[in-house]
Amino acid sequence: MSMTQHAEPAVTTPPAPGPKETDGRTAQRSTALRLLARPEVGVFLGALAVLLFFLITAPPMRDAGSMANILYQSSTIGIMALPVALLMIGGEFDLSSGVAVIASALTAAMITYQLSMNVWVGVLLALAMSLAVGFLNGWLLVRTGLPSFLITLGTFLILQGINLAVTKLVTGNVATDDISDMDGFSQAKAVFASSFDVGGVEVKITVVWWLVFAALATWVLLRTRYGNWIFAVGGNKDSARAVGVPVTFTKISLFMLVGFGAWFVGMHQLFAFNTVQSGEGVGQELIYIAAAVIGGCLLTGGAGSAIGPVFGAFMFGMVQQGIVYAGWNPDWFKAFLGVMLLGATLINLWVSRAATRR
Amino acid sequence: MSRMSLPRSRRIVPAVAVAAAAALVLAGCSSSSGGKKAEESAAGVSAGKADTPRLTIALVTHAPSGDTFWDTIRKGAEAAAAKDNIKLIYSNDETASDQAALVQNAIDQKVDGIAVTLAKPDALEDVVAKAEKAGIPVVGLNAGLDVWKEQGLLSFFGQDESISGEALGKKIDGTGVKHALCVIQAQGAVNLEQRCAGVKKAFGGKTDILYVNGTDMPSVKSTITAKLKQDSSIDEVVTLGAPIALTAVQAVDETGSKAKIATFDLNKDLVKAIEAGTIEFAVDQQPYLQGYLAVDSLWLYKNNGNFSGGGEQPVLTGPAFVDKSNVKAVAGFAAKGTR
Numbered sequence: 001m002s003m004t005q006h007a008e009p010a011v012t013t014p015p016a017p018g019p020k021e022t023d024g025r026t027a028q029r030s031t032a033l034r035l036l037a038r039p040e041v042g043v044f045l046g047a048l049a050v051l052l053f054f055l056i057t058a059p060p061m062r063d064a065g066s067m068a069n070i071l072y073q074s075s076t077i078g079i080m081a082l083p084v085a086l087l088m089i090g091g092e093f094d095l096s097s098g099v100a101v102i103a104s105a106l107t108a109a110m111i112t113y114q115l116s117m118n119v120w121v122g123v124l125l126a127l128a129m130s131l132a133v134g135f136l137n138g139w140l141l142v143r144t145g146l147p148s149f150l151i152t153l154g155t156f157l158i159l160q161g162i163n164l165a166v167t168k169l170v171t172g173n174v175a176t177d178d179i180s181d182m183d184g185f186s187q188a189k190a191v192f193a194s195s196f197d198v199g200g201v202e203v204k205i206t207v208v209w210w211l212v213f214a215a216l217a218t219w220v221l222l223r224t225r226y227g228n229w230i231f232a233v234g235g236n237k238d239s240a241r242a243v244g245v246p247v248t249f250t251k252i253s254l255f256m257l258v259g260f261g262a263w264f265v266g267m268h269q270l271f272a273f274n275t276v277q278s279g280e281g282v283g284q285e286l287i288y289i290a291a292a293v294i295g296g297c298l299l300t301g302g303a304g305s306a307i308g309p310v311f312g313a314f315m316f317g318m319v320q321q322g323i324v325y326a327g328w329n330p331d332w333f334k335a336f337l338g339v340m341l342l343g344a345t346l347i348n349l350w351v352s353r354a355a356t357r358r
Numbered sequence: 359m360s361r362m363s364l365p366r367s368r369r370i371v372p373a374v375a376v377a378a379a380a381a382l383v384l385a386g387c388s389s390s391s392g393g394k395k396a397e398e399s400a401a402g403v404s405a406g407k408a409d410t411p412r413l414t415i416a417l418v419t420h421a422p423s424g425d426t427f428w429d430t431i432r433k434g435a436e437a438a439a440a441k442d443n444i445k446l447i448y449s450n451d452e453t454a455s456d457q458a459a460l461v462q463n464a465i466d467q468k469v470d471g472i473a474v475t476l477a478k479p480d481a482l483e484d485v486v487a488k489a490e491k492a493g494i495p496v497v498g499l500n501a502g503l504d505v506w507k508e509q510g511l512l513s514f515f516g517q518d519e520s521i522s523g524e525a526l527g528k529k530i531d532g533t534g535v536k537h538a539l540c541v542i543q544a545q546g547a548v549n550l551e552q553r554c555a556g557v558k559k560a561f562g563g564k565t566d567i568l569y570v571n572g573t574d575m576p577s578v579k580s581t582i583t584a585k586l587k588q589d590s591s592i593d594e595v596v597t598l599g600a601p602i603a604l605t606a607v608q609a610v611d612e613t614g615s616k617a618k619i620a621t622f623d624l625n626k627d628l629v630k631a632i633e634a635g636t637i638e639f640a641v642d643q644q645p646y647l648q649g650y651l652a653v654d655s656l657w658l659y660k661n662n663g664n665f666s667g668g669g670e671q672p673v674l675t676g677p678a679f680v681d682k683s684n685v686k687a688v689a690g691f692a693a694k695g696t697r
Contacts, residue, residue, distance in 0.1 A: 060588040065613075069587070073580035116393030164424040173695045174429040175601070178627055181392035202612060272608075273575050275627060277601055279424025280573045320577065324584040330569045334545065 036355030040308035042348035043295050047315040050344055054318065058326035064201045066325060071203070074317030075210035076265060078310055080284075081291035082210075082217050083261040085309040087254045088292050089221070091234035091301030092148035094137060094258045096156040098284030103159050104130045104266030105276040106167055109176035119184040127263045133159070134259025138252030160282060167278040180274040192264070193272035206268055210310070217306035230254065234301030291316050294345055296352075315344050407443055410661050413471065414445045415653055416464035420457050420477040420501070421450040426600060426625045426695075427645055431500065433696055434649030435473070442657040454481035461485045464494075471495045471656035473649075476502025476509070477549060483509060495659050499652040500645070501549050503672055512659060513666040515651045517643040517676035519549045522622070523556020525677045526641050527565075530594050530620060536563040538594040539585060539617070543572030543602050550598050553622060557596055566592070575605055582609035586617065597621040600628040600640070607636045624680060629692040632685045642688075643676030646696050651675070 035041055054061045061067075080097060087094055094100075104126045112122035133155065140151045168174055179185060195204045221227040229250045232240035241247045270276055295312030297304030319340040323333055417435050421428035432448055439446035447469065449460045454477070462485050464472050472489055476482055476498050486509050489496050498506040498514040506514035530538060538561055540554035558565040568585050570578045586592055586609060595610060595617050597603040603621035610617050621628065622641045631637040651666065651673060658664040667673045680688050691697035 058588070060584075063587065066584065066587055069580055069583045073577060076574075076576040112389070113393050116389050118389050160423075167424070168429070173426065174424045175426050175625070178630075179392060183389040183391060269575055272579075273605060275601075277424060277426060279422055280575065282573055284574055317580070321580055321584040324568070324581055325588045327588050330567055333569050 033355050036351055038296075038305070038352075040296055040305045040311060041355075042351040043308050043311040043315065043344075045351050046294075046344035046347040047311045047318065049347055050315055050318055050322070050340060054322035054326065058322055060325045061322060064199070066321075068201050068203050068207075070317050070321045071207045071314070072317075073321055074314045075204065075206040076268065077287055077291055077316055078210045078313030079206065079213060079268075080258075080261045080265050080288045081295070081309040081313045082213050082306060083254070083257040084288040085292035085295060085297045085304055085306060086217060086221070086230060087258055088289070088297045088299070089234045089301060089304040090230045090250060090254045091237065092141065092251060092254065093152060093289065094255065095149065095152040095285050096133070096137065096159055097152075097258055097262055097288055098286075099156055099159045099163060099281045100130060100133055100259065100262035101266045101269065101284065102276060102278065102281035103133070103163050104263045105270040106163055106176055106278060108267065109179055109270055109276055110167065110170050112179050112182060113177045114170055116182075119179060119182055119188050122179075123188055123267060126266065127260070130259040130263035130266070131256050132259070133262075134256035135252060137258075138255035141255070142248045142251055156285070163278045163281075174279065175277045176275050178274045179270075185271070188267070189271040192267040192270075209264070210313075214306055214310045221306050226250070226253075231302060234303075236302070287316065290341070294341065294348065296348065316341070319344075407441060408657070410443055410657070412443055412445065413657065413660060414447065414467070414469045415439065415471045415473065415656050416447045416449070416461075416467070416469045417473045417649070417653065418457060418460045418464060419448075419450045419475045420452055420454070421475075422452050423450065427623050430625075430645040430695065430697070431649035434646035434651075435653045436649075437646075437696075438650045438653035438657070442654060444653060444657060446653065454478035458482050458485045461489065465489050465492055468492075469494060470660060471497070473497050473499055473652035473656065474502075475500045476505055477547075479505040479509065486511070495656060497652050497655055497666075499648045506672065507670075512669065513652075513655050514672040515648045515655070515666070515675055516672065517674055518672075519552035520556040520559075522641055522643065522677035523553040523558075524560035525556075525679075526553075526596065526620060526622070527557040527560030529639070529679065530596075530618075531560065531562050533618075535561075535594040535618070537589070537591045538563060538565045538596055539568055539582075539589075539592045540565055540596045541568050541570055541582060541598065541602060541606065543570055543578070543597075543599055545569045553598055554596070570602070572599070572602065575601070578602060578605050579609050582606050583613055586610065586613040586615045590615070593617050595619045599623055600625040603628060603637055603640070604631060607631060624688070624692055624697060626689075626692040626695065629680070629685055629689050632680060632682060633689065635682065639679055639681035641677045642680050642697075644678060644697075645675075647675045 084094060084097055107129045108122035108126035111117060111125050112119045137152055137155055141148050171177060195202045229245045232245045233247050233250045237247055291312035292309045293299060294315060295308030297308060319337055323336050328336060419428060435446055451457045451460055458481055461472060461474060461482065465488060472494055474496060479502055486496055490510050496511050498511045500516045503514060503516055503518050538557065540557050542550050542554060544550060554567050570581045593616060595606050597606050600621060600623050603619055604627055606619050610619060618638045620638045624640050624642050628637060628640060632640060655666040688697050
């Protein structure tokens, strides 16, 4: 997508979306309108609308435990949606992110089990593997100049095949062996898949990690040089390079960040469910991308935020579970999901249009 | 394009650090429990080898790749092939038209026999007729109980999905359960819908259906959790696959629901759960037997003209129940991934 030419002038500094910006255009509008124009505010209002809707139509949603469940589902999407969003702001897609999660979990499980190692050995080697896959994606991209859509479609298929073939080769089965009785498992579970009590409600640790990562990503995007580079390479790669932005480094590291996210979610799945089936994960990449887009990241790159995808993932998790809480006819489930998402996205669009209109 | 913007050494340092850390950990940290070392050496089912002429048999299924259930069918077929001096060609595709293309592929290879699953029988009708016209014997397995005879197949090995659903429904009916939840992991799959319909038919209480996304376990767990919370009267969760059942255990646990869990199909972790009592029972359709018998019957037909089931009746491999009373007998086989 980054390969298409952009009409807008070269971005040498990031658009620096932030209330601090005070150039002549925005100063003419009220603070409220300026706030509404930000992409993450639109999705926030969309999410709020969905939340209110379900609070009214689905009584079980009013329970705090239900919210914890929705947040859990949202966090497993959201942790991956963050690096996927950063990559998208940087102008690229990663279609291999869904199966990369499973690839990482399989690696950790098989290394641990087959070599009878402490699970942390598997966890670390899985991290190395995930970062290597991300590096490969990025390196192929900058080397060949092909669209990331094609390159990651390739790695998506390769990983899908490897997941199955290697698992079968190593374990003789298509799922990994249960590692829950091995050394270090409980420690790793505490890090990746534990839960804690907040006023009688069980909250999953992934929710905390999700918010921590989101805060970190926001800081990087808005307050660091690296954040500027991300916006710059997504806006216009060639102009970015012309003004000295390290395009190659930025793109490769963004893919490696997706690798890191895949590792983290993969470890969560492994330590939450003890085993992994090698065929899982297919199709998840689109959900991550959807969360980022709903969250206001441009499909063409160069614009977006880290907080938007948080609400995007939250909205996705809420719709998915809200339909169940509401007890609607399950035959319609997918159709409901689609309608709710489109509706929420339209609210998002309408709000930002209304806010920017003069 | 190829120029890196950071000095090479700065990128290599973290990689070296990770590698060094990994090497250290590898050197020092073997697990003292579990793992491969703890696994018993698993000798496969083996019964010598026939001295009949070498045959080539194709097994074409509608299996999704990387699914434990279908892997067991394949293992059964491979065991029979090894014993019968058969070269087995396994192929699978979930899409009906692509599965038909795979059957055509087997015909083109002039195989000596074809074993096929008829999950979407209409899509496969033409290509099955083509194989029969080419003089290739065809047997059915797993799916297609209603149509195998009219499509001219020699034999059929499997279970009736509706009847197995009814068997499960009857079994939970007598246990004081009032409200069952049937969890379907792939919306629109005919055999899965038939199972839940069977449960609904035979079970006296109320049966609800819940669709989950079977390729994403966290979402399966959240969705079952949500449903249990939405309707606290649910006191039985019925799942249609072993990994889904194991995830349902966690969901039931976390919601504090009193629901019991019953499931279709087995794997080795599920056997452990039945031993531990977290899962009540499983309806086993013996996938290993389906794969094994399908291949073995083609061998018998080729070498001795036999028809399994007499050409009239299907050979039923299920439903067999595995619960706490008989799980011990199954456990050893399940650990090898053959039951």
